[in-house]
Amino acid sequence: MMEIKLTIPEYSDQGLKYEWESGFEIKAEINDGVIIISANKAGLISLAKHMLVLAQDTVPVGHHMHFDEYNSLEEGSVQLIIDKQK
Secondary structure, eight states, rough: OOOOOOOOOOBBBBBBOOOEEEEEEEEEETTTTTEEEEEEEHHHHHHHHHHHHHHHHHHOOOOOOEEEEEBBSSSSOOOEEEEEEO
């Protein structure tokens, strides 16, 4: 079993805080109607941290994280939006 300890930034009035692992690489694509997220280890840990930030009870429903090739994803990636619901 692997254990990873993460520090998750708390949500505040200034919004969601993104903290990336050094050397992260993430690509999002759609192939035949299937969403494919490909990432190296640092990218997968970064995404896990972002989802845990969004999952905090203090984050209001409807808040989301938006990624694209101009904001953190590899060139050629489609937009990736992770939205918090009830």
